[in-house]
Amino acid sequence: MRVLLPHLADLRIEQIAAKGKGVRIAASCPWTTTCCPGCGQPSGRVHSRYERSLSDAALGGREAVICLRVRRFFCDNRQCPRKTFAEQVPGLTVPHARRTLLLRRWLEAVALALGGRPGARLTRRLAAEVSRMTLLRLIMAMPLPKAPACSVLGVDDFAFRKGSNYGSVVVDMDSHRPIDLLPDRLSDTFAAWLREHPGVEVICRDRAGGYAEGGRLGAPEAIQVADRWHLLFNLTTAVDRVVRAHRMCLREQPAQDTVAQPAPPSSVAGQGRRAEQTRQRHAEVHALWGKGVGTTAICRALNLDHKTVLRYVRAATAEELLTQPTRRESMLDQHVGYLAQRWQEGCTNAAWLTQELRQRGYRGSERTVRRLLHTWRDNVTPPSATPVSTPKPRQVTGWIIRPADKRSEQEQADLAQILDRCQTLKAVDQLVSDFAGMLRHRQGQHLDTWIANAQTSGITQMQGFADGLLKDYDAVRNGLTLDWNSGAVEGAVCRIKAIKRQMYGRANFELLRRRVLLGP
Incomplete structure (x- = not known):
């Protein structure tokens, strides 16, 4: 029995009886004296006795209850504020508890691993x-662990509610x-945490401006990666x-097989009142985003649609939003080969061809078909009936x-x-190859040359990416040189x-914090 119940080895077990779905264990303490918890003085004078019921870990697949006969002792130390006290069994009981410490540890482990309802079903x-x-x-009720001193830390954000908090x-x-978990992703909060935990030498982070500013304010001597x-x-x-801006180059179009398409309206990118408004909004959105403000709050502050804010956030520079418009893909593109074949067979009626395309799954309008046929009528060279396979961007x-x-x-x-x-x-392929080589082989010393090549390439999107690297130059160069990265942080976020x-998102921050920091 001592082997089956090692946590009861210090008790005198008087009886074990099975009753229904449970097991009742009657026990008592064998010692004659015990120490007062207030002053530590031993006492052997018994004041009274009572029975205490404690739920214990299952025994043989049955609920176990320990009926412990407890004595209350007098404290003979006149200087002690306690007059009487109840005896406790080390490693088994604590004052006022209805469960043994073993069962409590089991339930805490289940709660941390599964939470409320799933954990209750497992119990x-x-x-x-x-x-x-x-x-x-x-x-x-579990105390939070104190954050240990660490020289290299990683930080990243997670969503309480995506797009909002x-x-x-x-x-x-x-x-x-x-x-540790922080209630927001503001730079001031992260800086305050770093001041409370000195000794940080390296900060691994993403490219968000809030963490960069917080690291600069809270740990100015730390290296940001x-x-x-x-x-x-x-x-x-x-x-x-x-x-996507050069999607027309993805299709193989010999001169004799060219299919005319309506050209986008001509406009000069980067000029005019709309371009200035775009630059102003881009600066306002990135000013708030750099402070750690969420996209929903930015929408309310600037009175913009959520998709518009996301588009501005994803653009490193305003020039990326001012590129020359190009023709979008159409539902008719996958049926152009069939239309060309029917055209060569002599069928040129837009309404009739639209009905045939409906049977092939076309869901567009007759006007789109008619517009394409008009471009073919104006061309001297007829379209080819051979369908061209075009890879997606x-x-x-x-x-x-x-x-x-x-x-x-x-x-x-x-x-x-x-x-x-x-x-x-x-x-672009050459620039990507050079940058990937720097990234994979830790050759950050070539970053200046790569940025210069990107800025002189004349490609607006790559120029914007290079400008973003310059804004976070030190951290980018460290990331391309040092071995540290945020892989462990991404795992913690998952x-x-x-x-x-x-x-199900119903728990508050403190409960989530304890499950993350205390869990397995």
Whole structure:
């Protein structure tokens, strides 16, 4: 029995009886004297006795209850404020507790891992059923650990509610464990935390201006390192904009097979009242975004639509928003080959061809078909009936971003044809190759040369990306030189998302903080 119940080894077990779905263990304390918890003086004078019921960990798949006969002693020290006191069993009981310490540790582990309702369902299987509110109270009663001193930390934001409220997680990069959660992502909050925890030497972060400013104010001597994944993500975004602006170059169009398309209205990018308004709004949005203000708050402050704010936030410079407009993809594009074939067969009636396209899944208007046929009537060279396979801009972006040894032979051949047709995309491919080499081989000493090449390339999107690197130059260069990155921080953010999903977003900040910092 001592082997089966090691935590009861110090007790005198008098009886074990099975009753219904539970097990009742009658026990008492074998010692004759005990020490007063107030003054520490031993006492052997018994004041009274009573029975105390304690829920314990399951025994043989049944709920276990310890019926402990407890004595109350007199304290013989006249200087002690206590006159009487009840005896406690070390490692088993604490004052006023209805559960043993072993069961409490089990329930705390379940609560931290699963939360309220899922944890309550598991306790039924463990023969220690408690309510969801009991589990949450156990979490809230646990003391928060003190943030340990660390020389290298990572910081990133997570969403309480996406697009509205955000918090920050601070991670010790040596142990890869979260050490604190902050209620927002403002620079002042992060700076205050750094002042309270001196000794930070390296700060790994994304490229958000709030953390950069907070690190500069709270730990001016610390080295800030921009995360390489975010650098590559920002570069991918810039490349994708270039590819979409030159989507017409993705299609192989020999002179005899060219299909005329309506040209976009001509305008001069970067000039006029609308361009000035765009630059002004871009500056206002990035001023608030740099302070850590969320997109929803920016929408309310500037009276802008949420999609508009996102578009301004994603653009490093206002010039990226002032590019020459290009024709968008149409639902008719995938049926151009069939239309060309029917045209050569002599069918030129727009209404009849539209009905045929409806049967092929076309959901556009007859006017679109009629507009295309008008362009064919004006051309001397008839269109080709051979359908041309055109890769999507996202595919071409992926080909450019990936290293050459990661592309298939067909992807390499298709990309080579596209680059031969478009000198702009060819220049972008060279810039991406050079930047990726710096990133993968930690060659930050070449950053100045790369920025100069991007700024003189004449490609607005790459110039905007280079200007963004200059604004955060030191952190970017450190990210391309040092081995530190924010991978552990991204893992902590994913874990926070999983915990939030378990709680369905109904938990407050303090509960989430304890589950993240105290959980497994």
